[in-house]
Amino acid sequence: MALNNSLLGWRRLVIDVYNDYNYYLDLAVPPGGPTTLVFFTNKPRKRNIEALKTVLRNAPISSRNQMVKDAALNVVMQVLLSMKSSQIEEAVNALDRDHLDILMKYIYRGFETPSEGSSGQLLAWHEKVHAVAGVGCIVRVLTDKKRV
Amino acid sequence: MPESLSFGIDPITAHAWNKDRTKLAISPNSPEVHIYHFQRGEWKLEEVLKEHDLKVTGIDWAPNTNRIVTCSADRNAYVWTQSEEKKWKPTLVLLRINRAATCVRWSPLENKFAVGSGARLISVCYFEKENDWWVSKHIKKPIRSTVTCLDWHPNDVLLAAGSTDFKVRVFSAYIKEIEERPVSTSWGSKMPLGLMMAEFSNSTNGAGGWVHSVNFSSSGDRIAWVGHDSSISVADASKGMAVSVIRTDFLPFLACLWVSENRLIAAGHGCCPMLFEVNETGKVHFAGKLDASLKKETSGVSAMKKFQSLDRQARTETNDTSLGTLHQNAITSVCLHTGNKANATKFSTAGVDGLLAIWDFNNLESAMRGLKFN
Numbered sequence: 001m002a003l004n005n006s007l008l009g010w011r012r013l014v015i016d017v018y019n020d021y022n023y024y025l026d027l028a029v030p031p032g033g034p035t036t037l038v039f040f041t042n043k044p045r046k047r048n049i050e051a052l053k054t055v056l057r058n059a060p061i062s063s064r065n066q067m068v069k070d071a072a073l074n075v076v077m078q079v080l081l082s083m084k085s086s087q088i089e090e091a092v093n094a095l096d097r098d099h100l101d102i103l104m105k106y107i108y109r110g111f112e113t114p115s116e117g118s119s120g121q122l123l124a125w126h127e128k129v130h131a132v133a134g135v136g137c138i139v140r141v142l143t144d145k146k147r148v
Numbered sequence: 149m150p151e152s153l154s155f156g157i158d159p160i161t162a163h164a165w166n167k168d169r170t171k172l173a174i175s176p177n178s179p180e181v182h183i184y185h186f187q188r189g190e191w192k193l194e195e196v197l198k199e200h201d202l203k204v205t206g207i208d209w210a211p212n213t214n215r216i217v218t219c220s221a222d223r224n225a226y227v228w229t230q231s232e233e234k235k236w237k238p239t240l241v242l243l244r245i246n247r248a249a250t251c252v253r254w255s256p257l258e259n260k261f262a263v264g265s266g267a268r269l270i271s272v273c274y275f276e277k278e279n280d281w282w283v284s285k286h287i288k289k290p291i292r293s294t295v296t297c298l299d300w301h302p303n304d305v306l307l308a309a310g311s312t313d314f315k316v317r318v319f320s321a322y323i324k325e326i327e328e329r330p331v332s333t334s335w336g337s338k339m340p341l342g343l344m345m346a347e348f349s350n351s352t353n354g355a356g357g358w359v360h361s362v363n364f365s366s367s368g369d370r371i372a373w374v375g376h377d378s379s380i381s382v383a384d385a386s387k388g389m390a391v392s393v394i395r396t397d398f399l400p401f402l403a404c405l406w407v408s409e410n411r412l413i414a415a416g417h418g419c420c421p422m423l424f425e426v427n428e429t430g431k432v433h434f435a436g437k438l439d440a441s442l443k444k445e446t447s448g449v450s451a452m453k454k455f456q457s458l459d460r461q462a463r464t465e466t467n468d469t470s471l472g473t474l475h476q477n478a479i480t481s482v483c484l485h486t487g488n489k490a491n492a493t494k495f496s497t498a499g500v501d502g503l504l505a506i507w508d509f510n511n512l513e514s515a516m517r518g519l520k521f522n
Contacts, residue, residue, distance in 0.1 A: 097395060134397025136378035143357035143377040143400075145314075 048083050049091045055079055056099045059106075061146045069148065076106045081121050092128045100133045105141050105148040150474060152505040153191055155182075159500035162204065163481055167211035173197075174498065175204040181218055183236065199226050199238045206252040206263075213258045217241075219249035225263050225273070227282060241282040243271040251297050257304045259326055264295030270309055272321045272341070287319050287342045297361045301368040305330040305339055308371050310359030314350040316373045316383075319343065334369050334385035348383050348391055350375040357400065360416065365406045366489035370426070372412050374401035380414050380424055382432050392431045398422065403482040407492035407509070411435070415479040415497050419471055421507060438512055439473045477501035 055076050060068045083091060095103065107129065110122045129137060158176035165172055172184045172191070181197040181204055202222035209216050216236065219225040223245050226238040243249060247266035254261045260274040263284075268291050271284040293313035300307055300321075307321040320339035322330060332338075335345040350356035350373070357376025364371050369386040378400045381393040401416035415421040420439040426432050457463055470476060477500035485494035485506055498504045 135399050136397040139378045
């Protein structure tokens with residue numbers, strides 16, 4: 001063959017392995033994330049907002065364990081998708097800026113793995129969070145090294 | 149209405165004023181630097197400085213010694229001096245960097261200048277009389293990524309640098325060959341060259357975005373920076389390096405400038421300069437948009453416009469594609485125009501839309517009711 005395949009070996013290199021994402025993290029990572037995740041099923045109206053606050057407060061941002069993060073994502077999705085459209089605005093107003101940033105991160109992660117009717121509901125959440133927190137919140141989803 | 153000057157369609161990557169603000173040096177996103185002169189009521193192109201090979205990334209004009217320093221992506225910097233025939237003559241400065249230079253700043257006494265670069269170091273350059281050339285000294289540790297912005301402390305020794313490793317650092321750029329030992333400041337007392345006096349992370353939990361601009365206040369005690377995570381932060385050395393951050397709702401800022409000891413301007417991708425204030429406890433808060441008065445007032449859509457848009461674009465709504473702000477694209481740099489950092493009355497902004505606007509606080513004060521400028 002005319003092509004020298006040995007010189008193309010670099011094409012099979014996965015550059016992300018060599019990219020040390022933790023290069024810039026100077027803080028020690030707290031051990032684990034939430035180890036027990038409580039599943040909320042039949043929630044009365046007020047507890048929805050409390051549930052949302054709890055999951056956002058305990059969001060495993062610093063954790064490097066992808067399974068912990070995925071489990072947390074599932075819980076947050078459950079909470080977000082089970083809340084009625086009328087409650088969304090009330091819930092968003094009850095959160096502070098940091099939690100809104102974390103919520104927006106989860107909304108975008110939820111968009112990544114759509115399920116039946118989830119995207120529509122998430123869009124409603126997105127609109128309400130954007131109305132309160134502005135574009136800055138979305139920019140922080142994109143720039144924050146700590147993915148949710 | 150802020151005064152606005154249009155320099156064509158090319159983005160303005162950097163701009164600098166001379167001492168009496170009659171001349172302006174801009175770089176229109178190319179290897180050239182254009183010098184404009186204000187004569188008989190209009191800005192005329194006086195000279196084009198063509199020495200760099202690649203895009204010019206930074207320009208600074210020393211007001212007292214009347215020298216211009218330009219740095220470029222071609223890893224060089226030139227110091228331009230004006231000869232008797234009023235032509236600008238370049239002198240090459242050997243920065244000894246192997247990556248592009250990103251920003252350049254004259255020190256307050258104009259005896260040296262600092263250049264930030266993608267080579268993860270800062271070159272501090274001074275003129276050596278014996279050999280008649282500019283010598284550079286490097287500040288390397290512990291910078292881990294490209295230096296994006298620089299600013300000097302009023303004492304001519306300390307230098308703040310923001311970088312893409314999400315950190316803002318204050319270094320000592322003391323060159324013993326050309327200056328006396330500096331007196332101690334709130335940042336520290338011992339200041340050998342290259343010593344890092346303070347380091348701030350762009351975000352409290354270790355994340356955050358690139359630092360786009362850093363600025364010392366007029367007293368030198370406070371330092372403000374803006375990051376790509378739409379945040380603006382102020383650190384105060386006189387209060388034990390206390391940092392106050394706000395994560396704003398706006399698009400990220402690209403430039404910031406102190407206009408008094410307690411007020412600063414930030415402008416960037418939102419195309420609108422914003423005013424921020426620091427209160428007595430050191431907390432930053434948003435004080436107002438400086439471009440709010442320019443929303444086009446069209447009281448009802450005229451029939452002519454409606455049919456025109458229907459004819460041309462086949463649509464009945466006539467919302468413009470132009471922004472409600474003066475700048476139609478991101479603002480890349482902010483410079484002091486009149487006054488100083490302790491008390492500025494005018495500042496200039498230049499953007500990707502090729503527009504340079506001069507904002508006057510006196511006019512803005514009357515336009516913004518309810519905000520007191522003291």
